[in-house]
Amino acid sequence: MNSKKLLTVDRLTWRIEDKEILSDVSFHINKGDFVGLIGPNGAGKSSLMRCLYRVNKPTEGSVSFDGQNIWQYTAKQNAKNIAVILQDHTDQLGLTVSDVISQGLTPHKHLFEWDTLDDRKQIQNLIVELDLYQLRHSPFSLLSGGEKQRVMLARAMLQNPQLLIMDEPTNHLDVHYQVELLQKVKKLDMTVLASFHDLNLAAAFCDSILLIDNGRLLTFGTPDEVITEKNLNEIFNTEVVVDKHPLYSHPRITYAYHE
Amino acid sequence: MKYTAITNALIIPVALVLLVLSPLLSVCFGAADVSFNDVFAIVYRALGGDAEVDAIKERIVLELRFPRIILAFLAGAGLSLSGAVLQTVTRNPLADPYLFGISSGASFGAVLVIASVGTASSMVSITGGAFLGGALSVLLVVSLAGMGVQIERMLLAGVAVQFMFSSATSLVLYLSDPQAAASLLFWILGSFTRASWDNLLLPFVVITFCLLVFLAFSRPLRAILAGDESAKALGVEVYRLRIGMLLLSSLLTATLVASCGGIGFVGLMVPHIVRRILINHSQYTLIGSAVFGGIFMIWVDVLARMLMENSELPVGVITAAMGSMFFLLVLKRRTASA
């Protein structure tokens, strides 16, 4: 397994208007890993991710990609390295599915560089691969949640980054689409960092998991190491039972619902 | 609406046909009686061929009507282009050059020159006034709303600036005597009667330049539609792009207002409609807006000179009437689909 450090976060602190949202966060992601990010609402998951794709600038500490501080790359270079899939989408003002997917080429093209035939072919392939052929000329805004996420994934794949960051990608999706999306992502030759609300999904798909609370990184390790009854009871303030999933080797979380 | 391969394939040839035919057909319309045969002969002769033409008709067509048609095309293309870019960069389908106060600022600048200098004001000084007014309005919007970070702030600032200049213009109008007020109304309502071969160069150069820049940035512009954060993640310098496009749009709009007065609604309607028709070729929204906007304006100008018996209607009045109908239609569609 290639254990090259792709993304390194070193003592990252992020403050805004005297409020410290992230405190002294340090971790690294190895190439090829599928890393999950979990924590209660308000823990700072989105804020942390925003520091990784340069929307937030760290107040202290650094974020490095492939050994170099991300703020030393240009915006375009960063976009070639890292792609992002967010949970909320704009209506893309009338763009069709093909057009939205083609946005993935943005970091790879100069001004005045049109789409080549190869590009078109690539886009077509992705459309077919992600089962979007019927929808390729539809306005993006008319798609369902699941369909939109597939489009976003196609765009990210066209962007062809080394690291894919996903901010709660399964939030608005039906179970079928949640599983389908994550299965597809897992198969990609990309390093992935994704935040999750659903702990079972995190446990099922991630090679390692980051657990944060109140802006601090509490623990980072394999699902078995991180997803323990002790951790979950404390952090999520809820009674859980953690055992092994009957079909696979990863942990399964069962919630206690009744008094 | 179903967009099939057939409709897509048709749009471009239809546009080209309209583009070629419109100037030739529209030039037949005007106070003087000029038939299509006359036009054909005149154009043929102008291109070096041998044809019998009536001297005065030739002069009317070549010196009065053709420059007008070109100016109308440039104005329609430029305003639509400006609107298309503003709508994209603010992700708001209701944005247009007026919304950012550019048109009202430029109108105010022109009006101020006419009102203060009076009957002796020259075209150069009025154009300069329009530029300064437009520039002032952009400066105000930027200083009120910051460097393109928040779209809502920009839009609100634009509306505020627009109202401010409109009321200032109304004040100037109110304080002028009737003849000057009538002259000022020209700037506010727009007209192509002043078109001549020597005042076409500036709008042409500015529009071509802006079009090229917009085309160069068409990919980042498309990316910005994904949202500010997503666009950044795609490598776009979002805030710089937004401000840059706003400034360029302002340059474009101010140039046009200085040449033709304030023509409203075109920058709003045309990109809106084009986006629906050309929905499959969104990378051509810019060119499509320019082409259809230009063709549209050519025919609006035909109406301006034909609706009244041997006199002119201001173009802005016609576009305003169309604009209100357009809004009603949009509203109707929205309520129907809701």
Add this chain to the structure above:
Amino acid sequence: MKLLTYILCLSFTFASFSFAETIQSKPINRIIALSPHSVEMLFTLGVGDRIIATTKFSNFPPQAEDIPRVGGYNGIQIEKILALNPDLIIAWMDGNKIQDIEKMEKLGLNVYRSQTRSLDNIPNEMILFGEMLGVQAVALSRANAFNERLKKIRAENKEKPSVKFFYQLWDEPLRAVAAGSWINSVMSACGGINVFNDPNFDYPEVSIENVLITSPEAFIIPSHHGTYTAGVEKWKKWPEIPAIANDQIYFIDGDLLHRFSTRILDGMEQVCDAFDKVRASK
């Protein structure tokens, strides 16, 4: 009982009549003239010294410049007018805002609504002012002089061949005075025929082409408050227009053509002179 009521009503009516007469025959010494033309007219009648206030642009005769102003095109300062306690206000139906006129009437001021829309009304109004201001003799004489002069001009020009003219009211945008406007009556008295004769639009906005196809033989260009709009440079390019080819472009003081005063006949004579020159050049 009925008879008593009847007598009471009758006496009341008589009383109010005499009261009204008293009001009317009260001497009018403080006049506010709300238009340049009424100022001119009052000076013509020799009662210019009774004018205590007027509006902007009242510049003739020169003494009128010294009269204090209480407004202009955009409105009248009614408070000032009240403070001045006038005996008569001469309002101008086309030039003053109707709301201002109505307000002054409601405040109980003595307002006369002047509406001179034709040349023949000018002497009529002079006579009316003569009555109101106690200078009937002067008014009658001036009115007769006006009518005589007008008759003479009309007679002199009746048989002359007509002249097609374009009256360029404004330059940017190009605006004409058309046949329906009262200003046109000045030109028609001299035998002029306006090339723009749509009865629905008295002041149409036109293009060069519109003028071109009407082939006017003369251009009349008035000044506005002393200045002429940008020159005729753009017309020089169109010798197809007879007026341009033959250089029959006449600049005339707008105050003499746009005001309902006796000086309109001065303007008329200048126009007739111009048309004579046009006829001679043909």
